Structures are given as C-alpha cells and as structure tokens.
Amino acid sequence: MNRILKGLSIALLLVACTTTKNIxxxxxxxxxxxxxxxxxxxxxxxxxDQETPKIDPKMIVLHWTVIPTFEESFEAFDPATLPNWRSDIKDVSGLNVSSQFMVDRDGTIYQLLxxxxxxxHVIGLNHCAIGVENVGGTDDLPLTKAQLKxxxxxxxxxxxxxxxDYLIGHYEYTLFENHPLWLEKDDEYRTKKTDPGVDFMQKVRKAVDDLNFKPLPEKISN
Known part of the structure; x- marks a missing residue:
C-alpha cells in the first residue's frame, strides 16, 4: 500500500510540475x-494583403539560435530591422528575424511575441507557424535536457x-514546398538549415506522439 501511495504521489507531483510551468x-x-x-x-x-500581422497557427517550428546566451539571442531579435550580419537574407526583406518563443538553457520559456x-523565422511558412528558438545549438553548447523538457x-x-497540424524542425521546412501551406513566391529563396538537430526532434516527437500531429510531406525528387 505504501508503495502504491508513493507512486501516486510522484505521479501527482509530475502532473503539477507540468501544468504549472511558467511562460x-x-x-x-x-x-x-x-x-x-x-x-x-x-x-x-x-x-x-492584411490589415494586421496576424497568423492562424497550423505549425510549430523548433529552432536553435547558435548564440550562447539568452540576452545575446534576445538582442539579436529585438531590433525591428535586420542588422548587417544577416547579409544572406537582407535583400529579401528588411524585417528582422524573430520567433514567438525562446527557451533558455535552463529551460526558462520566454514569450517574445x-x-x-x-x-x-521560417521561409514559406511564417504566415502559419509559431517559432520556438532554443538558446545555443553549437558543438560547445548543445541543447540541454532542460530545454528538451x-x-x-x-x-x-x-x-x-x-x-x-504539424510539428517540424527548421531543417525540415523545405518538405512543404509543394504543400498548400507553402506560400513563398521566389523559387530561389532558400537557406539550408540543421536546427534544432535530428536527435532533439526525435526526442520531442516521441514524447508528444499521443498528440497525433500529421505526418510530414514526403520529399519530391526532381
């Protein structure tokens, strides 16, 4: 009986921790x-053609910042316009990159928008995608267990x-090129991504398998 009660107490504690996490x-x-x-x-x-910058979320896209701290990552996203260090995408639009959420290395979730x-934060899909950035992502600063949770x-x-409907890693975004959600008009505007890593995505997907997200589109060979 004591073992059963102990198990129930642990289960209730886990539920409480899950439901009271702060943003x-x-x-x-x-x-x-x-x-x-x-x-x-x-x-x-x-x-x-919209009067407000509103989106209808159909997708969650997980990222990493490849920047070592939250404050530095925040400072990169905070200005309205792109700084000079993003020369790869500045000719497309002067709008700075950003995301709706950022997760620090200790697991703290910040809401930015x-x-x-x-x-x-993702070519072709910003109109329907909520972005989640994770601080770090380099070889020296791999994403943490706290960030995973x-x-x-x-x-x-x-x-x-x-x-x-969909949960994707940033590196999977081009799978949607022939999907109804894909709206990017420029066939040449693509950037190669690896974030947030295959292993990280596999672990997240396994943990939320019960949510029954739709399968990703298959890559169409040319």
Missing part, C-alpha cells in the same frame, strides 16, 4: 516600423490552445 513575458520591439515591415513581408512574399503575430511542455501547451 515569462519578454517582448521584443514591435513598433510601427516592425508592423509595416511584417505586413509588407506578408504581401510581398506570400501575396497576403504574441502567438498569433507573425514572426520571421520545456519544448515538450510548450508543444503540448500550444497544441491544446490551437488547431495545429
């Missing part, structure tokens, strides 16, 4: 300039809140 508000700058740039991005990249406000919790939280 810390740490908004990046979303001024009039960023709003205009976001609306221009939606129009120019996707042919979406409202979940239904467009962030620039927080990503699993956040995916569950978002799936319960929105009618989300």
């Amino acid at each position: 810390v508000d740490r908004p990046i700058t979303f001024n009039e300039e960023r709003k205009i740039l976001t609306l221009e991005y939606l129009q120019n990249r996707y042919d979406l 409202p979940e239904t406000t467009m962030a620039r 927080s990503n699993i919790w956040l995916v569950r939280y978002l799936k319960e809140k929105y009618n989300i």
